Amino acid sequence: MDIKKVKTIQQSMGSQRIKRLAESVFGRNNISVQAVIYAALLLLAIAWLPVGIADFIDDHWLWFSWLPCSYKLLVSLAIFVIFAWQLSRLGGDDNKVQVQKTSPKKVRALGVFLSTLGRTTEIVEKEILDLQKALEVLPDTSVIRAALSGKNWEMPLKAIEYHQGQLEALYVFTSKGNPGSSETMALFEKIVNAFYPNLKIREVEADGIEFEDVEEVFNQVESFYDLAKNDGFPEQEIIVDVTGGQKPNSIAASIATLITGRKFQYISTVTKEVHAYDVRYIDQVKS
Numbered sequence: 001m002d003i004k005k006v007k008t009i010q011q012s013m014g015s016q017r018i019k020r021l022a023e024s025v026f027g028r029n030n031i032s033v034q035a036v037i038y039a040a041l042l043l044l045a046i047a048w049l050p051v052g053i054a055d056f057i058d059d060h061w062l063w064f065s066w067l068p069c070s071y072k073l074l075v076s077l078a079i080f081v082i083f084a085w086q087l088s089r090l091g092g093d094d095n096k097v098q099v100q101k102t103s104p105k106k107v108r109a110l111g112v113f114l115s116t117l118g119r120t121t122e123i124v125e126k127e128i129l130d131l132q133k134a135l136e137v138l139p140d141t142s143v144i145r146a147a148l149s150g151k152n153w154e155m156p157l158k159a160i161e162y163h164q165g166q167l168e169a170l171y172v173f174t175s176k177g178n179p180g181s182s183e184t185m186a187l188f189e190k191i192v193n194a195f196y197p198n199l200k201i202r203e204v205e206a207d208g209i210e211f212e213d214v215e216e217v218f219n220q221v222e223s224f225y226d227l228a229k230n231d232g233f234p235e236q237e238i239i240v241d242v243t244g245g246q247k248p249n250s251i252a253a254s255i256a257t258l259i260t261g262r263k264f265q266y267i268s269t270v271t272k273e274v275h276a277y278d279v280r281y282i283d284q285v286k287s
Contacts, residue, residue: 104276182208
């Protein structure tokens with residue numbers, strides 16, 4: 001992967017951590033007058049604290065006359081020692097992560113990557129024709145299930161099925177190109193509607209994205225979380241399934257969930273079981 005893109009992703013992850021901290025302290029995505037006042041008061045308290053401590057000690061110096069040198073020097077040295085200790089403690093954990101694998105709880109908002117129906121135009125056209133014929137026999141959905149069995153679109157349907165009873169909105173990442181899954185998004189929406197007519201379906205990026213561009217996929221996953229939250233879903237009710245698409249988009253989507261609190265979902269292609277993975281850096285876990 002391009003080193004420049006890696007650095008860009010790292011910077012984006014850092015900004016997302018700051019954004020999430022700000023949201024947790026000051027509210028959701030909007031910066032209100034109340035939030036600005038809180039921030040100003042916090043900065044004021046930070047600025048006044050050392051001055052207040054110094055004034056207190058100066059006014060009661062007899063209590064501290066036993067010190068061999070300036071208390072300000074001693075406090076500064078103590079702070080530097082603590083800071084150096086923290087750096088050395090975290091230094092050995094840079095490449096360590098903690099992974100928790102569980103069965104995901106049912107969520108209200110789900111993101112899925114939509115694979116193409118085949119590697120060549122001829123295969124895609126044949127699959128489209130088969131699925132269109134299967135749609136003609138509705139409301140009998142068994143024909144559609146049979147047509148999808150073992151095919152690329154079986155997994156996103158299983159991801160949706162797992163969250164039924166709770167799921168309200170589906171966000172679909174499609175790929176651009178020829179063949180690309182963006183061209184068959186309308187057909188996929190018809191199929192999903194045949195099973196779940198009340199489910200709201202939305203394409204994350206019109207005309208699709210490049211699944212092999214890790215940076216673009218990473219940014220689009222961030223956009224998905226923003227879209228879902230703007231639609232009224234709290235982050236703990238949102239999950240992205242990384243089963244579909246290609247390996248680069250699965251990697252990028254997984255990286256985007258490294259921020260503490262997010263999980264990604266994966267469906268085993270062997271057992272068809274649904275798993276959720278919560279991946280965290282060790283220093284995040286300890287803090």
